[in-house]
Amino acid sequence: MAVVMFLGDIRRAAGCATVAVEADTVASALAVLGASVGSGFAGLLVRDRALPPDVEVLLNGRNIAFLDGLDTPVRPADRLTVFYSGLRGFPGGSAGSARGQGPGPRDRFVLLL
Amino acid sequence: MSAWRGQILRVNLTRGTTKTEPLDPKLARAYIGGRGLGTKLLTDEIDPKLDPLAPNNKLIIATGPLTGTGASTGGRYMVITKSPLTGAIACSNSGGYFGPEVKFCGYDFLILEGRAKEPVYLWLNNDSVEIRPAGKLWGKTTHEAEDQLKADTHPEAKVCSIGPAGEKLAFTACIMNDKHRAAGRSGVGAVMGSKHVKAIVAKGSQSVTVARPRDFMAASLAVVNKLKASPVTGEGLPKYGTPILVNVINAHGFLPTRNFQQGQFEGAEQVSGETIADTILVKNKGCFACTIACSRVSEVKEGKYRGAGEGPEYESDWALGISTGISDLQAITKANYLCNELGMDTIEAGVAVATSMELYERGYIPAGDVARPLRFGDAEALVWLIEEMGHRRGFGELAAQGGYRVAERYGHPELFMGVKKQAFPAYDGRGAQGMALGYATSNRGACHLRGYTISVEVFGIPKKMDPFLTEGKAEVSKLFQDVTAFVDSVGMCLFTTFGIGAEDIAPLLEAATGAGYTLEECLKIGERVWNLERLFNLKAGLSGKDDTLPPRILHEGIPEGPAKGMVGKLHEMLPEYYKLRGWDGAGVPTKAKLKELALA
Secondary structure, three states: OEEEEEOHHHHHHHOOOEEEEOOOEHHHHHHHHHHHOOHHHHHHHOEOOEOOOOEEEEEOOEEHHHOOHHHOEOOOOOEEEEEEOOOOOOOOOOHHHHHHOOOOOOOOOOOOO | OOOOOOEEEEEEOOOOEEEEEEOOHHHHHHHOOHHHHHHHHHHHHOOOOOOOOOOOOEEEEEEOOOOOOOOOOOOOEEEEEEOOOOOOEEEEEEOOOHHHHHHHOOOOEEEEEOOOOOOEEEEEEOOEEEEEEOOOOOOOOHHHHHHHHHHHOOOOOEEEEOOHHHHOOOOOEOEEEOOOEEEOHHHHHHHHHHOOEEEEEEEOOOOOOOOOHHHHHHHHHHHHHHHHHOOHHHHHHHHHOHHHHHHHHHHHOOOOEOOOOEOOOOOHHHHOHHHHHHOOEEEEEOOOOOOOOOEEEEEEOOOOOOEEEEOOOHHHHHHHOHHHOOOOHHHHHHHHHHHHHHOEOHHHHHHHHHHHHHHHHOOOOOHHHOOOOOOOOOHHHHHHHHHHHHHOOOOHHHHOOOHHHHHHHOOOHHHOOEEOOEEOOOOOOOOOHHHHHHHHHOOOOOOOOOOOOHHHHOOOOOOOOOOOOOOOHHHHHHHHHHHHHHHHHHOOOHHHHHOOOHHHHHHHHHHHHOOOOOHHHHHHHHHHHHHHHHHHHHHHOOOHHHOOOOHHHHHOOEOOOOOEOOOOOHHHHHHHHHHHHOEOOOOOEOHHHHHHOOOO
């Protein structure tokens, strides 16, 4: 079974750090979480069959955005990591600037100490 | 002048004299303040080739026009000097309450020159300035000194000071203020120590006026509202602080472990932000006028590392823990407290320990040279060596000079992980190519605060960029470097940029100063400052050859994990970066670029 690790506020929402899931793709893995953690929790991670703009998912350390997105295949030994990219409890960005919704890089940037 | 106080306090320590000088409004307009104007003053006044610890080096305490105005996070000050650690320009930034107090005394800048015959401290009591003996304070920790100085001057005075490390000219020495805030990097504490200045104490009651109060209030309120509304500055940073990054960077596989020998740490969870929040965190805390309050007030309640203080932040957590292979959070916290009290940069000190551990394990440091074994994962060795370094005792005398000097002494400078003799922070550039470029080109040596491309490479803000790829990283690095130089010049905290952008800061600066700043001009000033720093370094003897990375980063792939096999592909980015900067192939600004920036 693949292991899903939650970070930051998502961990708090899940009530646990890791969960084991059996799934073929990232999408099905996140859907399975609804059964093991709660349907409300699963709703935090997938909306309208897409990741909310503030949720990042890594498969074995690679952001699924650079793989096949939610269709990325998942194998039993894989490790998924799920965290907020800056919204609701994670330092890294602001809502207005995420995913090109706000000003471009000329006038919007993010730094971290 | 509005927002600026219009005065420089010049202190000649050799002669024991002080005098005030007017601030040139044209220079202030062109360089703003803080890092920008401080760099201009330094580069105009010192020979870049001088010995950083000689009396003719100068130490500039620089506030920005927004420092002390009440603008959110407007509490920053910079320390600008020639670095003994790198031989390059140094600019270290700190928060707390000391910077605004300098403004309340009537000064934008303090310029310390010469060298006092005996230890002294400066007492700024509004318009009154005294150079007072500090012999009884020499040897005291920063906390002891601050308590004593408040008792001797005013209980509400604000203090910046050096610890024993700075007194003993350690290149890892920082300047501490408000006990827990640090102007940390580049060895600025050693320069203060070389001048025999233990501390600067300030108590002022003069307010900082702004040009258009109504507009300033409106712009300030807009900034505060955005910061509060931002889940990062309104919720994330106050709740978790920066250590939440530990698990994220570890998951990506570029969390530098055991002196960059690995990219993932098996003990990450034990030192993560989540664990800190559940164990040693007491509460969060803010600096002057801060509406974010990200500081970590912490306490180890029992055991041999029992104590209370602030930290660890992400970088300190990494340098003192992950970098040394130590997962004992209490020991890391103790080492952090010691660094603050002894006056050492946690990053430089932690990496010096990690460098020493690798050299020892490889047999390059003979067992007889150290009083105890130095092995990765040994928490007691960490705490012991940090204390030895702070007092420059035994092996700690060398280690206190930073990892480069240790590696060089034992014939293996290639095992020092840093750039321009300054240690890397907590991201392995092999896994995040933008950081690799940023480290190599940073004017003050390896630094994450000169262009934080993790923003795009991990968080996808403002757009997602694959951390493994080099395409587009030169442009992003240059942009982030220039914008950071601007923000460092106004007197606000970089953390504001989680919730606001330069487009929010520019009108705030304009309303405060009434000097006619536009956003485009603010970004141009950032670029001007970056190039001015570069010119100083070139005159100091650095060159494009110093824009490089250690052999391990360039040629040794990360051995395992998500970034397995990755190396720093600097050669793919540096030529484009130089071109975007308007520099020639050797990394020298062209005449056309200098003319464009009014630096010719």
